[in-house]
Amino acid sequence: MSDNFTVAATPQAHAADIEFFVRRGMTKGYQLLSLLTPPVYAVFALTRYGRSHLSVNRILRATWVGGSADLGIVGGGAFEYARSAYSNPDKVRARRLHATYDTSSIRADDHSTIGGILFAVITPALFWKRASSINLILGGAGIGSAVGLLAHYGRTVTGDPAPTVQVPEIPPVTPH
Numbered sequence: 549m550s551d552n553f554t555v556a557a558t559p560q561a562h563a564a565d566i567e568f569f570v571r572r573g574m575t576k577g578y579q580l581l582s583l584l585t586p587p588v589y590a591v592f593a594l595t596r597y598g599r600s601h602l603s604v605n606r607i608l609r610a611t612w613v614g615g616s617a618d619l620g621i622v623g624g625g626a627f628e629y630a631r632s633a634y635s636n637p638d639k640v641r642a643r644r645l646h647a648t649y650d651t652s653s654i655r656a657d658d659h660s661t662i663g664g665i666l667f668a669v670i671t672p673a674l675f676w677k678r679a680s681s682i683n684l685i686l687g688g689a690g691i692g693s694a695v696g697l698l699a700h701y702g703r704t705v706t707g708d709p710a711p712t713v714q715v716p717e718i719p720p721v722t723p724h
Contacts, residue, residue, distance in 0.1 A: 562637040565644045569628040572647060577624020578615045579660050583694040585614030605679035608671070608687025615690045651710040652700075659696035659703075667692025 589610035593602045614620060632640050647653065671688025672681065679687070704710070 562640060565637070565640045566629065566632045568644055569632040569640070569647070570625045573624040573626075573628025574621045575624070575657060575660075577620040577622075577627075578690075579656070579693055579697050580624075581620035582611060582615035582690040583697055585611050586691065586694070589614070603678070604675050605683055608675075608679050608683040608691070610687075611690035611694075612683065612686035615693070616686075646715055649713045649715045651713055652704070655710040656697055656700040659700040660693045661696065663692035663694070663696025663699065664689040665692065667695065 586607055589607060590602060593606065632643075668685050668689035671691065672684040675684060
C-alpha cells in the first residue's frame with residue numbers, strides 16, 4: 549500500500565490538480581458570464597439597433613452563447629490551465645486543498661446548478677412561443693445559473709454566510 553504523501557508528489561497528482569482547477573475555472577466562467585451577458589447584450593442591442601431588435605429569443609441566445617462558447621467556459625478553463633500548469637505543484641496542491649474546503653464557493657456552485665436546472669424547465673414553459681426551443685432551454689439554464697449565483701450572494705449579504713471549515717494542515721512533500 550502506498551503512502552498518501554508519496555502519491556501527492558507524483559506528476560499524476562499534479563495533473564489531477566490541474567484538471568480540478570480547469571473544471572472549476574470553466575464552472576466559474578460560465579456562472580460569471582451568464583450573469584453579465586444578458587444586461588450587457590441588452591444595453592448593446594438597445595444602443596446599437598434600437599428597441600425593435602431586442603427580443604426574448606435574442607437575449608436567451610446571447611445568454612447561453614456568452615456563457616458557454618465565448619469567454620465563459622473556454623476562457624475560464626484556459627485561464628485556470630495557464631495558471632495551474634505552470635505553477636509550483638506544491639502551491640497548486642495547497643490551492644486545491646483550500647478550494648476543496650471553501651464552503652462559500654461550493655454553496656455558490658450549488659445555488660447556480662439548482663437555478664440552472666429550474667430555469668431550464670421554467671423558461672420554456674413561460675416563453676414557448678417567443679423563442680426557439682434550444683434557446684429556451686440553454687438560455688433558461690444560463691439565466692437560472694445567474695439567478696442562483698445572485699441568490700447565493702443575497703444570502704451572504706443578508707446575514708446567512710456559508711459556514712467556514714478548518715482546512716487541515718498537510719506537511720510539504722519531499723520526493724524520495
